[in-house]
Amino acid sequence: MLRVEPGRGFRLCDILTGSETEVIEKTGSQIAQIGDIRFARIVAVADLAVLDGCSPFAIPPQNKLAIIALRKRMQVAGGPVTDRSLDEWTEELLELYWDLVEPILNPRPPELRNTDDDPLLFHKLVFDVSSVNEAFDALCDLSVVQDRPSLLAEAKVGLNGVLSSVEIPWEKRGNKLHKHWDNTVLGRLLIEDTRLTAEVNSKRRAKTIRALIERRLGDRVRYRTTSTESPQSMLARTRKADERKKPGRTHEELVAIPEVREHLMQELRAHYEQWVDAPIPLLDGRTPREAVKTADGREAVAALVLQLERDGARMTPPLDPVIVRDVRTALGLQSD
Known part of the structure; x- marks a missing residue:
């Protein structure tokens, strides 16, 4: 979703074909967010486009990377992806869809690792x-x-x-x-x-x-x-x-202390300053700065940064928006 107008509709971009469409959707647009990924069919009549069947699950931005990977396979096999060529990939598309919604339907705790990337035990x-x-x-x-x-x-x-x-x-x-x-x-x-x-x-x-x-x-x-x-x-x-034990300070009480809050933000700022030059497994071991040099890589990194922004907004305290802005600036993604 590129743009959302709650109560009216949204502008969608097909990740596979690249086509963009303005869709009228009163109910769905009230809970949609920019960056949401939906498995859906769009039907257009004259200048009016509506959703004719749509998954109830909003797939998070970070999963866009798996869709980009499938798109690459489709392009290698048959050139540019079109609405007609999508019919030949129905089985693969459905398989990918269920792979992406499985964690939503049956969420599992994330695998915890130490800073050497070893599983915690x-x-x-x-x-x-x-x-x-x-x-x-x-x-x-x-x-x-x-x-x-x-x-x-x-x-x-x-x-x-x-x-x-x-x-x-x-x-x-x-x-x-x-x-x-x-x-x-x-x-x-x-x-x-x-x-x-x-x-x-x-x-x-x-x-x-x-x-x-x-x-x-x-x-x-x-x-x-x-x-x-x-x-x-x-x-x-x-x-x-x-x-x-005797109740101590809660997490919320601790982060309300200005000195604690400032130290936490300094640590996060330092982490994301080096993140842009750190090899990322989801980017096939490339750094975000390296990945944005290609069109597919830029699209993938933009999705990861959007996920970072969403996750940061749910943190306590929320991630400073300036940190996300600086990441986008460092990667040249201000307009993405």
Whole structure:
């Protein structure tokens, strides 16, 4: 949908053929949004065009990329797409339609991933160690933010002056997803007496930290076990625990604090400034700045930015419209 006049109608563009039509639709136009995608048939009589059959589901802008991909296949097979040639692709069009509405009919929670693009699965690895001191000496440099003295300053010491408990953040410099981050927290290590526990949020990080611990400590460490917990399970458990605690500030109360709100917007602004030059899987690994150099790529990126704008408007607090405007400006999409 290119333009919507609530209570009257809208201007539609056929994604496959490129044709544009003014459609009279009193009821549907009251809930339609610019960028909505509809599976529909348009019937025109003289200067009047109406919808003769229309899917009840509004397909979100980001799914336009799948339609563009099918259009490319159609063009390769038979040249420019026309109303007549669409009849030859009925089966493929219906299959794509059901693929796109399936998440609407049966929504599933999004797959959560960490900043290394690993699926989130919380791991707790348990080891036996000879002593806190030995384990600490071998692993303390895993923290790139805190040095040895600052880690020890937060440690617990027994009555005999011997180190009894110490925590080590496992970190690395920078972040491949968020270029403006100075460092990334990969996990957390806790050493208590003769027990070492490592907590990470993915299978790959669990494999890495186990190999690292065993290599550094050698025969002074013994692997015991690993337990895992899904993000959904952890969230449910955390909510139950929060219900038993004294109520704290809600998310809405926190973001109402000017300093918190400003920091959040700074993070989002920095993220989207680098997003235009980040490889995007939906763009076949191209960056948005690279993709807009072709007509199909420009159309695809414009759809992604429109989706960003919609999703941002539903955030709490809403995404600053200036951020979306700056993304469009950086990509030359101001008029799209």
